[in-house]
Amino acid sequence: MKLIQNHKGLSIIAAVGLFFILSIVVIYYSDLMKIEKGVFVENFILLEETDIESISNINEIEIQDPMFIPENIGFHKGDLLIRFSGKNLASNPEDIYFLEFSNPLINEIFLYKILHDGSLEVYKKAGINLRDVNIFSNPRPVFEFSYEDLNSSDFLLKVNSKDKLGFTLELVERNEYLSKFSTIANLVNVYIGIMLSLFLYNIIIFLMIKDRVYLFYSFYVMFIALAQLSLLGYSYFYFLGQNADIYSFSVIAFPSMAGIFAIGFIKLFLKTSFHVPKLDKYLVVVVILYSIAIGLRLLGFVELSYRMVDIAGLVGVIFFVTTGVIVAKLGYRPAIYFLVAWGVFLIGLVFYIMQNQGVLNLNIYANFPMLLGTAMEAILLSLALADRINILKKEKEDEQHEKLEILKDNERLIKEQNTSLEQKVKIRTEELEETLRNLQNTQIQLINQEKMASLGQLTAGIAHEINNPINFVSSNISPLKRDIADLLEIVGVYREKGGEEFSEATKKEITGLEEDLELDYILTEINQLLKGMEDGAKRTVEIVKGLRLFSRVDEQDVKKVDLHDGINSTLVLLNSSMSGRIKIIREFGELPMVECLAGKINQVFMNIITNSIHALTDHLEDNPNPEITISTRNLGDSVRIEIGDNGPGMPEHVKQRIFEPFFTTKEVGQGTGLGLSIVYTIIENHKGKLEVLTEINKGTSFIIILPHYQKLPQNE
Structure with a gap:
């Protein structure tokens, strides 16, 4: 079987290796700072x-x-x-x-x-x-x-x-x-049995075929097992005669010896002198670092010896993963086994680290990831060594069938080229399809932007045309009320004087006329009509103001605006959609003027509040008291706006996709799926943050973070 030479796969392996390396770096430095926790x-x-x-x-x-x-x-x-x-x-x-x-x-x-x-x-x-x-x-x-x-x-x-x-x-x-102690002891005994079996098996193979790679591997297995037993404390009782000094020394010596024999094993197993001669020269650095750690411990420099083991381990992992990836890319199959084995070991190490950091709680199995990781690594490397025999056998068979292999190679080359060509065509097709989708998304957003710009111009014109007559009406209501009050005063005087001076026939005629016209009701109705005119005029002024604020969607200049005005104007425009069924709760804090594209931010408020209204009105039978809560708060260099409702909420899989273009949960024809996508783009363009908190039957909250100032030349 030919080794996989796919660069994508090797890149993934390299990325995983670098992830583990970074994990070890984090642990090394967190060990220095952990006293605060x-x-x-x-x-x-x-x-x-x-x-x-x-x-x-x-x-x-x-x-x-x-x-x-x-x-x-x-x-x-x-x-x-x-x-x-x-x-x-x-x-x-x-x-x-x-x-x-x-x-x-x-x-x-x-x-x-x-x-x-x-x-x-x-x-x-x-x-x-x-x-x-x-x-x-x-x-x-x-x-x-x-x-x-x-x-x-x-x-x-x-x-x-x-x-x-x-x-x-x-x-x-x-x-x-006793249960915990027994369980851990059983796990350790199983671990000792596995590692001892691997040690004896590979020592026997070394004695049979005299290949030094088996010798180095056997001692690596022995010392990595002893290192784990020392870290767990079992070597103190099992092997070291309860000698405290030797036991303390073993915590440094066993891992260091394991690292030294690991270098010897890697050099022989991966043939580094042939495949990576430059790296091969530097592998000795790890041996020197581990030797220094042992020397420091012998001289009594305990803390320095621990630090040196940490440094040697970090450098060793970098060399091991780098060497394995490079050799694997050269087509050497054992390198794949090596990377997989080390990957399993490092996974165990990461789980062990997560346990120590409090991310995981494995209780009595706290040390199990490291035991399992080292055992699985040893088993996989042992299988890789066994596979060397198969490799040698296959090489001999390949020599005997060289001519046939040449023909097969030619045929395979053609197939690989065809496959590669098909793969490239497929990749290119996918790229073109992705480009087309992006263009379609951009086109739709541009069309939507043009629509909003046209709508803004239209609403601005309507607001201007309505504003003049409504100002005339508003300004004339107060004089009209005064004039009618004067007339009513005169009528009152006439009624009073007439009662004294008019003849009985005249008074009877006037009284009959008043009853026919229902004068008392007219006087009451006049006040009600005047109040209705005044309220209607004020309401119209608010709507005009909202239209004027909303009409700024096509503005491209950043201005300082009052976000509360934008929220209030949006609520005015959406008031008819709520029909008095939804309670609006305003929890406004003290906000400074914020630099932004006012129309775009109004569009954000409009889209989010509209979504909340739809979610609440569609489930009124399940929620008799629908509410939308809008709160604002100053965070120092930014402001926080939260728009939340007590609606049905969203499941996790819907939450993950709500900002995707064209994604909608509404019925066909009831939504484009662009509202929240546009919201996300606007907030992103303002260098802000958008977060969604939702829970089934608990409601949904959109949290918007906007900086006070945009990154403009005058603000730099």
Whole structure:
């Protein structure tokens, strides 16, 4: 089978490799800054660092309650004291409780019981410096409590470590603790069995065929397994005789030796001296860095040795992935196995990192990704080595059938050229189709823009023509009211004087006329008519103002505008669509004048509010109290406008597509699918942000962020 030479596939592999490299870079630097992140442990209190021998009364020490215990304090000289109360932590009087530390590298932990007079009494102790104190040979430091002791006392923990002082605390009941311990131990034993089998299998192959690549691979498998067991703490009990110094050294030595043997394996397995002679010369840099890390640890520079291992690992991964991709592009099939194996390992590493960073919570399986990753990597590389035999066999067969292969190669070349040509034609066709779609989208948007511009000019003209007569009406209402008031005053005088001076016949005739004309009702109706005229004129003025604001859609000059005016004018124009059925809630904050294309922003408000109105009016039977809430807020250098409704909301798959041109959930003929696409384009052109929050049966909110100023030459 010929190796895949598709550059797209190799580019994907390279991108994945770079992703993992960046992940490791992030972890390397986050390790330096992680002290700011802590885990809150209820009822636990972190005391100041102090000399415990000088404490006569622990109750006199000022403490802050509660506070955070950092997950990774880093390299810390001296003791770390943690005070906690066991009261109310235990619930079952008949059970046994275990307090477990997550870090197996802690040298000493002394647990003191705080007596009534504030003095301290050693209660228990744990740590790698104290042999034979860990029950069940659990690599993690653990303390056992009875219900009575835990519930009746306060305790003080003194923690000391030469290595990184990072840990979490967990208090569990006996059954849960034993179940967790048993599960982890079983996983580790399975892991040891797999790695031991691979080591012995490849050592036997080396002894049979004398190929050094199997020797380097066997020792790589051995040391990578030992490195994992040291990080988990099991090597302290299984292989190192509970020697704290050797165990601490192994945490640096085993990974470093694994890295050194990995370099030797890669050089032979990928034939780097032949395929990438330039890179081959630089691979020795990784060996030097790992050797320096071991030397620094032997000389007592613990923190520097950790940093050097991190740097060596980062440089090594860069070299490994780069070498694998380059050799794979040259057509060397084992490089594909190599990249896949390392990809699996790095996936396990990323899951392990995500667990440490709190992104994932794997509980008792927290270390499982690394165990699985290294085991799968070892298995895949072992399969790749086994495939070398098949490769050699195939090479011999190819030599015997050379002439036949030449003919087949010619035929294959023609087929590949045809396939390549078809693929290129297909790709080009897809590009042309995509270009056509983009042109169609652009054309439709231009047409829509022209329509809006024409509509703007039309509404501007209508607004101007309506404005003059309505101003005349508005200005004449007040004088008319005064004149009618004067007339009514005169009529009142006539009625009063007539009652005194007119004859009875005349008064009777006038009274009859008043009753026929319903004079009292006319006087009341006049006031109502005048009020209706005044209200109608004001309403018309508001509509004209809205039309004038909306008519600015064709403006191309950036101006400072009041966004509240734009929102209010839009609501005026859409008032008839709501028919009084939808409640509008305005929660306006203090906003500065904002530089923007006023007409375009009005179009944004129009499209979003229109969508909300449609969503609410289409589901009135399910929502008897429809509401649209519009809130604004100043964010300093930008403003925030939120338009939300209490409608039916949208499912996730609809939310992902609402800004696509021509996408609509309305019936055929009821929508173009361009409204929100235009909104997105307008906000993007204003260098703003648009976010959608929606939930089924909870409603939808559109959040718009607009900068105060656009990037114009006068603002630079």
